[in-house]
Amino acid sequence: MTIDLAGDVLIAALALRVFGRDAVVLLRRMAAAGVRAGISEMRRDLNEGADNAREKGQA
Numbered sequence: 001m002t003i004d005l006a007g008d009v010l011i012a013a014l015a016l017r018v019f020g021r022d023a024v025v026l027l028r029r030m031a032a033a034g035v036r037a038g039i040s041e042m043r044r045d046l047n048e049g050a051d052n053a054r055e056k057g058q059a
Contacts, residue, residue, distance in 0.1 A: 001009075
């Protein structure tokens with residue numbers, strides 16, 4: 001292991017230690033926002049289908 005590689009590994013480990021928890025929280029929030037967006041999109045599609053059925057006299 002060269003000194004440069006050891007320095008890079010040390011910096012990466014330090015960055016992970018400092019920013020690791022924040023990165024995990026950010027990723028979890030992004031995943032939750034994606035799930036909420038997906039659910040609202042599914043509900044919107046279902047509601048549009050119900051509205052179309054009412055317009056055609058099927059519901």
